[in-house]
Amino acid sequence: MGFRSSMNYYYAAFLCITVLxxxxxxxxxxxxxxxxxxxxxxxxxxxxxxxxxxxxxxxxxxxxxxxxxxxxxxxxxxxxxxxxxxxxxxxxxxxxxxxxxxxxxxxxxxxxxxxxxxxxxxxxxxxxxxxxxxxxxxxxxxxPCLYYRRFIFLVLPQSRYPAYLAIVPLYQPGTFDIIAIEIFQADRGEWRPMRRAYGTVFDITEAPLGVITLRYKSVDYGDPESWVQLNEVIPSDWKAGHAYEIEIPA
The missing domain is CATH 2.40.40.10 (RlpA-like domain)
Structure with missing residues (x-):
């Protein structure tokens, strides 16, 4: 950015803040x-x-x-x-x-x-x-949503322990959209996609046993899509209708 364009930029910002x-x-x-x-x-x-x-x-x-x-x-x-x-x-x-x-x-x-x-x-x-x-x-x-880098996942009432799991990410900190969620199947050593059932409800049949680890794919205003892993989000004895909180990585 040249000197003149820099001055124009700062003048515009100053004008917005102090005059207009x-x-x-x-x-x-x-x-x-x-x-x-x-x-x-x-x-x-x-x-x-x-x-x-x-x-x-x-x-x-x-x-x-x-x-x-x-x-x-x-x-x-x-x-x-x-x-x-x-x-x-x-x-x-x-x-x-x-x-x-x-x-x-x-x-x-x-x-x-x-x-x-x-x-x-x-x-x-x-x-x-x-x-x-x-x-x-x-x-x-x-x-940005003011949730201080925390997610709360609600296990929906229609979930049926242990086989069918439906979740909603209630808090969405930052300015990103969640476009996919996957769940880790530890006994197979692989990630399994959850289905977007509707809205922001994601579900999976034959949910893995044990503590639930998730990762979500996000997109944020033109930035490249990226995966973020959340370890041990939901306990092994999860209950339908309960909400579980986790801090997301910095």
Missing amino acids: LPAALCYGGDYSRATYYGRPDFLGTPTGACGFGEYGRFVNDGRVTGVSRLYRGGSGCGACYRVRCTIPEDCSEEGTRVVVTDYGEGDKTDFILSQAAFESLARPYKAQHLFAYGVVGVEFKRV
């Missing part, structure tokens, strides 16, 4: 539209397409969203986005962070937000204005 917009608004993101779905408790839905179940109602304090093109066949489940609406007199400068838990299509919208998430787009005392619009323009960008 507050730092919180310098998203550098994409533009779309957002609406909301009506639940009287303002929370998410326990029947979302990602397979989070009841957990999908409460993750991120209920600030969750269904998405259309960002769903990416289920690999977009668990992704975090910073979203702000674009009506200056009604929309907060910071916007809100939402987690993808569902699939949905609206009127040229990428986001169908829970009411809690939609309300958090607003300036103080302006939420009813946004609800009256029904659909608002938004700026959004993918951001």
Whole structure:
């Protein structure tokens, strides 16, 4: 980068931060539209397409969203986005962070937000204005999920010990998508692929006995695909409906 282009770059950054917009608004993101779905408790839905179940109602304090093109066949489940609406007199400068838990299509919208998430787009005392619009323009960008390098895997209630195992990665730290999961079969010394049943639900029949070691293939905004191994993720006496936590490698 030459001196002139360097100066232009830093001038643009300075302009964004100090003149044009507050730092919180310098998203550098994409533009779309957002609406909301009506639940009287303002929370998410326990029947979302990602397979989070009841957990999908409460993750991120209920600030969750269904998405259309960002769903990416289920690999977009668990992704975090910073979203702000674009009506200056009604929309907060910071916007809100939402987690993808569902699939949905609206009127040229990428986001169908829970009411809690939609309300958090607003300036103080302006939420009813946004609800009256029904659909608002938004700026959004993918951001890291704040899970401190930890995964929680939920063993779904339909799992049947020891033969059939269905899991959901509840926490997806960072900005990557999980596009595949494999499970290690120790007695054969080989990795076996798990099936993406739907959303972010992965399952396997004839699950191996003993402690479960997994690896997942991730892709992160144009970076090469890579495998990450998680040793001893799930105990040998796993139980359906239980969640198991592990720290991912640095």
